[in-house]
């Protein structure tokens with residue numbers, strides 16, 4: 001692995017961003033540790049085809065990096081209510097609750113279980129080895145499990161319980177961008193692309209797959225720069241990930257992006273940009289999907305208000321069929337505005353004269 005930095009003491013260049021992101025966090029301590037943050041049922045395109053899925057966001061106390069300041073767009077730390085950590089028993093109670101909700105709402109067990117914590121399921125401080133083994137056993141009757149983690153924590157040992165349970169196992173890594181400068185200076189994430197490639201190699205050697213999460217439009221990038229960054233990132237991540245999830249930025253509470261947004265320094269990406277990136281990368285050797293959160297709202301990825309729903313639906317169709325022809329069927333007058341933005345928008349903080 002590349003240099004792993006578990007205590008997140010990353011020197012001066014990140015201090016300012018960490019101070020800013022850390023100051024903006026609001027923690028809401030003391031939630032019920034036996035309840036998961038959220039669960040929902042859905043359908044997902046997997047390497048084996050379209051499958052039913054159960055997503056569980058565990059409250060594990062949250063991401064270590066978020067507590068050190070964290071990423072400029074991430075407000076998930078506010079959702080992790082138990083900063084002191086959550087016990088084995090409480091985590092299993094969260095899984096029980098998720099299973100009860102699934103039994104109430106679905107016809108049968110979902111094929112795929114997606115386990116997130118807005119942190120790392122493979123971090124022993126969030127979820128201990130004993131708990132991971134019990135979780136693997138609980139879901140051994142499913143087809144596939146997706147496990148969110150930062151790259152630092154990917155080891156064959158930690159993946160073993162899931163693989164031994166006979167589950168197709170994917171590590172889900174928030175890579176955000178393949179560009180180290182954008183990841184460090186705009187997203188404020190501490191690892192470099194090489195660390196992701198190395199973690200992916202470890203996962204693949206152990207018999208697991210990789211699902212890469214990319215961010216469309218970190219702060220400080222223009223709309224057109226954001227599109228180029230996402231296209232290039234998808235092309236590079238497809239070399240080791242069988243599935244890529246493109247996440248257009250939503251303005252979350254208590255984040256640096258929210259401050260910029262209120263100061264007129266940030267607009268979430270256009271849904272046309274999401275369509276453009278999916279269209280341009282349709283032939284890469286990976287499933288590429290996008291599930292825009294808050295689509296059509298001012299704080300979420302949006303177009304003019306008239307066409308948001310139609311474009312969102314086209315993106316949903318693309319997720320299931322991977323056919324870029326779906327985008328040829330949608331149009332709106334606001335495409336002209338979007339094109340003008342791509343042409344004329346200048347980088348954030350560009351000098352007025354040179």
Ligand code: SF4
Nearest residue numbers: 063066070071074118
């Ligand atoms: S995006 Fe991931 S790594 Fe960054 S603060 Fe949020 S949970 Fe932590």
Ligand SMILES: [Zn+2]
Nearest residue numbers: 304307332334
């Ligand atoms: Zn429109």
